[in-house]
Amino acid sequence: MQNLPTAETYTAEATYMPWGILLAEIEDIVISKTPEHGRVLDLLCGTGNLIGALKKKRPDMECTGVDLEPEYIAYAREHHPDIDFIVADAFTWEASEKFDVIVCTGGLHHLPHELQEPFLGKVASLLKEGGMAIVGDPYIPDYANEQERKLAAAELGHEYLAVTIQNGATDDVIQAAIDLIPNDVFLVEFKTSIEKVTPHFNKHFAHVDMHKTWGPDSFGDYYFVCGN
Secondary structure, three states: OOOOOOHHHHHHHHHHOOHHHHHHHHHHHHHHHOOOOOEEEEEOOOOOHHHHHHHHHOOOOEEEEEEOOHHHHHHHHHHOOOOEEEEOOOOOOOOOOOEEEEEEEOOHHHOOHHHHHHHHHHHHHOEEEEEEEEEEEEEEOOOOOHHHHHHHHHHHHHHHHHHHHHOOOOHHHHHHHHHHHHHHHOOOOOOOEHHHHHHHHHHHOOEEEEEEEEOOOOOEEEEEEEEO
8 A cells, every 4th residue: 555645745745846847847848749639648647736737828738637546536626627537547547549648747656666667558559649758757776686776765765855855845745755765665666767667668669768857866857758
């Protein structure tokens, strides 16, 4: 069982954690590159923070959000009633049409390591020919064994916590940042390294561009802009 924050705290995290930088960059890309009346999917959408911001700036877009957490989807529906939000497992959910743009931010690491590559295959299968997928996640330093993985997870967590505090976060967001450390160390969440995940993107997409928005040399927040 994953130790998730409340919907309100989850939404507030983007204001104080380094993660907000990544979301802002992805928002700009989607706003500028989505065709008029394009279909946009936020897979593992959480509380709908990103897809809601996109719809506000581009009301012409047809937006859909999918997530397995009923509390988060209820929050998203309340705050963004003009978006179609669906409670569903991303692996079993099927769409009637493919999408011009698919985003997934902060969702990949909630899937066990062995499901992350198949999930990217699912994203690719839902994308229109010539479409764009953007997948962003925090990544830990590379590791060769389980002890190194735990140390890498702790290193990312402490850096994230320090920046969150420095940014003036409220106590609930600080607690959420603290909770990330045991979640990652003990595989409640499943963050991996950029070295281990990149081949999965290359397997499923013909074009892959990697961007980094925060972090020391060997780890931090990255997003991949992918095309078929």
